[in-house]
Amino acid sequence: MEGVNLTGSTFVIGVVAPAAPVDPKIVDPIRQIAADLYGDRVEVRFHPHCFLSAGHFAGGDADRAAAIIEFANSPDIDAIWFGRGGYGTMRVAPAILAALKPEALAKPYLGYSDLGVLMAGLYNRGAPLLAHGPVVHDLYRPNGIAAVTRALRWLVERSPETLEPGLIPGRKVAAFNLTVLCHLIGTSLEPAIAGHELLVEEVAEQMYRIDRCFAHLSDTRLAREISGLRLGRCTQTIPNEPEFALTEEEIAAQWCARAGIPYLGRADIAHDADNKIVPFGGITA
Amino acid sequence: MEGVNLTGSTFVIGVVAPAAPVDPKIVDPIRQIAADLYGDRVEVRFHPHCFLSAGHFAGGDADRAAAIIEFANSPDIDAIWFGRGGYGTMRVAPAILAALKPEALAKPYLGYSDLGVLMAGLYNRGAPLLAHGPVVHDLYRPNGIAAVTRALRWLVERSPETLEPGLIPGRKVAAFNLTVLCHLIGTSLEPAIAGHELLVEEVAEQMYRIDRCFAHLSDTRLAREISGLRLGRCTQTIPNEPEFALTEEEIAAQWCARAGIPYLGRADIAHDADNKIVPFGGITA
Secondary structure: OOOOOOOOOOEEEEEEOOOOOOOHHHHHHHHHHHHHHHHHHEEEEEOHHHHOOEOOEOOOHHHHHHHHHHHHHOOOOOEEEEOOOOOOHHHHHHHHHHHOOHHHHOOOEEEOHHHHHHHHHHHHOOOOOEEEOOOHHHHHOOOHHHHHHHHHHHHHHOOHHHEOOOOOOOOOEEEEEHHHHHOOOOOOOOOOOOOOEEEEEEEOOEHHHHHHHHHHHOOOHHHHHOOEEEEEEEEOOEOOOOOOOOOHHHHHHHHHHHHOOOEEEEOOOOOOOOOOEEEOOOOOO | OOOOOOOOOOEEEEEEOOOOOOOHHHHHHHHHHHHHHHHHHEEEEEOHHHHOOEOOEOOOHHHHHHHHHHHHHOOOOOEEEEOOOOOOHHHHHHHHHHHOOHHHHOOOEEEOHHHHHHHHHHHHOOOOOEEEOOOHHHHHOOOHHHHHHHHHHHHHHOOHHHEOOOOOOOOOEEEEEHHHHHOOOOOOOOOOOOOOEEEEEEEOOEHHHHHHHHHHHOOOHHHHHOOEEEEEEEEOOEOOOOOOOOOHHHHHHHHHHHHOOOEEEEOOOOOOOOOOEEEOOOOOO
């Protein structure tokens, strides 16, 4: 196990929210789950900015960036857990990335969806312990305790049973929300994932938008450089008018075939409580 | 006037539909408007594929591509007018572009929204008579007769009063739907518009998605190369939960400021009947 030595001082997980705000009522249940797992050996520390509200976001851009930089660079914080997705990470990612110390890059970071923006930037800077997986707010999903438990067990222990079951030791991998990844293409935050297996998932889109994302992605340098693609679940899909005629897997397979990308089947990731952990870069034997 | 000589044979406008199907009931009213303007000197010819239906599209990919190639390459067709937007042009644009003869590139093409995909590809191949403007189905909008009349007057006569009022002779310009343009970034169809003023419009999106598109676009090579940006109308906006706090113009201006792009004000383009004509490349004196 690559996990942390828990015999010493308390392991502090810092929660920050680059996008939407965190519900203050989630703090106690989250801490209770951590206590049930680890007693007082693990502390989940919420940065106060998580509970701010500025329009769509957990505080203004400057407030969010400063808070995330503070926790990421702090020697008192052992791991960063993102509180919630939504939208907003693109507004603060460049400022955050510019201010991170080398120590900040060495920490584990866990999140997905909109947080993929920051994951991409961190991965491009060589951060070794990034993972696509549940955020704090996933507690509110059906069976959310399982998601949060999985997140904690990866953050604290790097527990192997938290991992997406299709990962193969030594095979490079990266995971993203499909739409978020499209909006990184051609930017300074486009992930450098040549040779990686790419896992994508989607939530709350019409099928034509899923098709459009694959049309986009499959005609990019990123697509030409990946080793293959696996499709996570597309959940809460919005009805397509008229019926789209293809399923999400037919869409993914069709665009992969057109682009010469090996389509490697389904992935156990999604905007749901079953969302398994995908460490960026993959797993070792 | 750069328009066509109408003293000779009939000017034939070919209607094709790379995305959603065309309502057959629109044919007679459209032809009546053309007859009212031009008598029998102009014919609006609908390719039969326009009325096919295959899931989301006006026929399957192969049917749509073949029909559009047929009309574009035909010596009997003087101009191409797109029947309707929606989604689907990315599925057929590469096949169409690969099959067009030089004569096809010389014709006028008129459309917007999803058709921007094909416009980008045609513009990159040097087509001189492309314009962002109303499609056939805009007849169904309130005051749609004005939109269709404007379209015909540009296609047939290149009438100056059809033009977007902010165009300046000699200033290069291009116009796109914001989301469609984002999905072209990094692809073989990304428009080559260095030195151009970019006009963008949006329809039926939440404000956070408009912000996300600007976040994307403003961090690309395309954004660094354009001479400035003007914002068309954002219509039928879907309520943002919570309220986004910024208007679409504040969003555009903010991202332009961050990226060092001159923000040049509003543009008279949109998914509405007032949608004025923007010739790709701009206008001459």
